[in-house]
Amino acid sequence: xxxxxxxxxxxxxxxxxxxxxxxxxxxxxxxxxxxxxxxxxxxxxxxxxxxxxxxxxxxxxxxxxxxxxxxxxxxxxxxxxxxxxxxxxxxxxxxxxxxxxxxxxxxxxxxxxxxxxxxxxxxxxxxxxxxxxxxxxxxxxxxxxxxxxxxxxxxxxxxxxxxxxxxxxxxxxxxxxxxxxxxxxxxxxxxxxxxxxxxx
Amino acid sequence: xxxxxxxxxxxxxxxxxxxxxxxxxxxxxxxxxxxxxxxxxxxxxxxxxxxxxxxxxxxxxxxxxxxxxxxxxxxxxxxxxxxxxxxxxxxxxxxxxxxxxxxxxxxxxxxxxxxxxxxxxxxxxxxxxxxxxxxxxxxxxxxxxxxxxxxxxxxxxxxxxxxxxxxxxxxxxxxxxxxxxxxxxxxxxxxxxxxxxxxxxxxxxxxxxxxxxxxxxxxxxxxxxxxxxxxxxxxxxxxxxxxxxxxxxxxxxxxxxxxxxxxxxxxxxxxxxxxxxxxxxxxxxxxxxxxxxxxxxxxxxxxxxxxxxxxxxxxxxxxxxxxxxxxxxxxxxxxxxxxxxxxxxxxxxxxxxxxxxxxxxxxxxxxxxxx
Ligand SMILES: NC(=O)c1ccc[n+]([C@@H]2O[C@H](COP(=O)([O-])OP(=O)(O)OC[C@H]3O[C@@H](n4cnc5c(N)ncnc54)[C@H](O)[C@@H]3O)[C@@H](O)[C@H]2O)c1
Ligand SMILES: [Zn+2]
Ligand SMILES: [Zn+2]
Numbered sequence: 273x274x275x276x277x278x279x280x281x282x283x284x285x286x287x288x289x290x291x292x293x294x295x296x297x298x299x300x301x302x303x304x305x306x307x308x309x310x311x312x313x314x315x316x317x318x319x320x321x322x323x324x325x326x327x328x329x330x331x332x333x334x335x336x337x338x339x340x341x342x343x344x345x346x347x348x349x350x351x352x353x354x355x356x357x358x359x360x361x362x363x364x365x366x367x368x369x370x371x372x373x374x375x376x377x378x379x380x381x382x383x384x385x386x387x388x389x390x391x392x393x394x395x396x397x398x399x400x401x402x403x404x405x406x407x408x409x410x411x412x413x414x415x416x417x418x419x420x421x422x423x424x425x426x427x428x429x430x431x432x433x434x435x436x437x438x439x440x441x442x443x444x445x446x447x448x449x450x451x452x453x454x455x456x457x458x459x460x461x462x463x464x465x466x467x468x469x470x471x472x
Numbered sequence: 473x474x475x476x477x478x479x480x481x482x483x484x485x486x487x488x489x490x491x492x493x494x495x496x497x498x499x500x501x502x503x504x505x506x507x508x509x510x511x512x513x514x515x516x517x518x519x520x521x522x523x524x525x526x527x528x529x530x531x532x533x534x535x536x537x538x539x540x541x542x543x544x545x546x547x548x549x550x551x552x553x554x555x556x557x558x559x560x561x562x563x564x565x566x567x568x569x570x571x572x573x574x575x576x577x578x579x580x581x582x583x584x585x586x587x588x589x590x591x592x593x594x595x596x597x598x599x600x601x602x603x604x605x606x607x608x609x610x611x612x613x614x615x616x617x618x619x620x621x622x623x624x625x626x627x628x629x630x631x632x633x634x635x636x637x638x639x640x641x642x643x644x645x646x647x648x649x650x651x652x653x654x655x656x657x658x659x660x661x662x663x664x665x666x667x668x669x670x671x672x673x674x675x676x677x678x679x680x681x682x683x684x685x686x687x688x689x690x691x692x693x694x695x696x697x698x699x700x701x702x703x704x705x706x707x708x709x710x711x712x713x714x715x716x717x718x719x720x721x722x723x724x725x726x727x728x729x730x731x732x733x734x735x736x737x738x739x740x741x742x743x744x745x746x747x748x749x750x751x752x753x754x755x756x757x758x759x760x761x762x763x764x765x766x767x768x769x770x771x772x773x774x775x776x777x778x779x780x781x782x783x784x785x786x787x788x789x790x791x792x793x794x795x796x797x798x799x800x801x802x803x804x805x806x807x808x809x810x811x812x813x814x815x816x817x818x819x820x821x822x823x824x825x826x827x828x829x830x831x832x833x834x835x836x837x838x839x840x841x842x843x
Binding site: 273274279280282283284286289292293294295296297298299300304305306307308310311312313314317318319320321322323324325326328329334335336337339340343344345346347348349350351357361364365369372375376378379381382383385386388389400404405406407408409410411413414415416419420423424425426427429430431433437 | 473474485515516518535536550551557558568571572573574583587589599600602603629632635639641660662665671672684689690707721727728732763766789790791793794795798801802804820822824828832
């Protein structure tokens, strides 16, 4: 045992393990493990027929980490930076990855991006819908209650936070829109009452 | 999360291919950007990095693939010839991700991993078509093939990073697809005892049947670390594998500060349990993904115990030749992890179920409507 030189014994012998578990020990020899050792020169370059690849055309100023010596030859162009979020992102990329500011700005930009898109979606025929887009419908079609309760699950302790974190900003935004609309309506009704706005 | 009509992607580089997706999957990693934990996740981004499909178009320099080929595509985007790729570290490629040097290129996983749209879609742009994808062998099922593009390769790689020797006691934290494959792979490498820890009974059940492991539900013990010491005659395990990552449960403050309020890169509950559960001089393999911000890791214990910590995103293609043999011989049966098949149109519900772990879900596949 631990307080002596001997390793605590294993209950099953290799033969028993081999019998119980298909394939037990087939990779016992580290030579059969593809990622051992870590660095292994790939003579065939894994199918590449270049030493340095051709460069993808840069169609807009592609943001990049200042820790890179150049723009990489290939890159994604899925969502070019745009709007206020895009400006924050471009600014974030002026800090190296080693700086907390880099990541905190990017995380902040993600939230700004979300709200820019929610607002824009209200000008379209398919406004964002927090009910369908969170997928909560599955709670009713796929055993939301019985999957959770009486199961000793640790995550049930914080799952009540999800509707607050996801829904809270929507409710707050609805409140702002409502009180904004009310004050516009009130001032319009004042305008309507005697033809001109009262001045105090 | 919603379904959008987008333009079909175009080749942007002579070695690009466009693949029509036949089958995709949702990975535990997808939950991190879904929950806002992956910085620079832009609205309109198509998620998904586990997929198989048919080559629909090839760029002018593509030699190894032709239109009509059925391919499996590793979740890593990689060039084949940078310093890292030349040495087999495909997940660390330096030529595909301008946004960060600390992580390689990944499909559908924010701009921090390069800004590539992903495979939970009908079509996807596949860069370096001569390097990444492989044609699917005739004998392999589609479900095995799609799970080999990430979860299976990652679990198998995770066991290798544990440097397991014959008779080792191995603890796997997390009974998700990655943890279940890691547990089974630990046996292939000669482990003497494999213990899987989670809090979801349906997954622990799978760990017993699929991975032949002993299981512990951590909610049933006041202190799971102490329990591990007791069951190893007070020595601690020889190897631990973290297959949980950034959204770990088991400590309210750690979980909420990371997954909900983004004040740390990830909740290192499972990693800290791993550090404390192993013996001195042990090895920890970290497959669980963490964000780029700092996390409250018990580094002092790791230091004082003389631990070796091995980590990485899995270099998927490097695992394939050997993994194909294991699948063909029936030693690993990835498709047994599939519990749900979600039509692409119901993707929002699919994510919610996987995230809230409803309905006994272990591995959900995503089926595009055109497939
Ligand atoms: N390194 C890589 O290349 C790579 C590839 C794929 C996935 N990953 C990462 O691996 C992790 C697992 O992926 P998955 O698809 O299996 O995800 P998953 O979400 O299905 O599984 C995670 C499991 O961990 C359990 N869990 C939560 N807290 C725990 C704790 N404290 N102790 C033990 N178990 C706990 C959950 O109940 C769940 O069953 C994720 O972080 C994912 O991002 C990494
Ligand atoms: Zn993944
Ligand atoms: Zn490379």
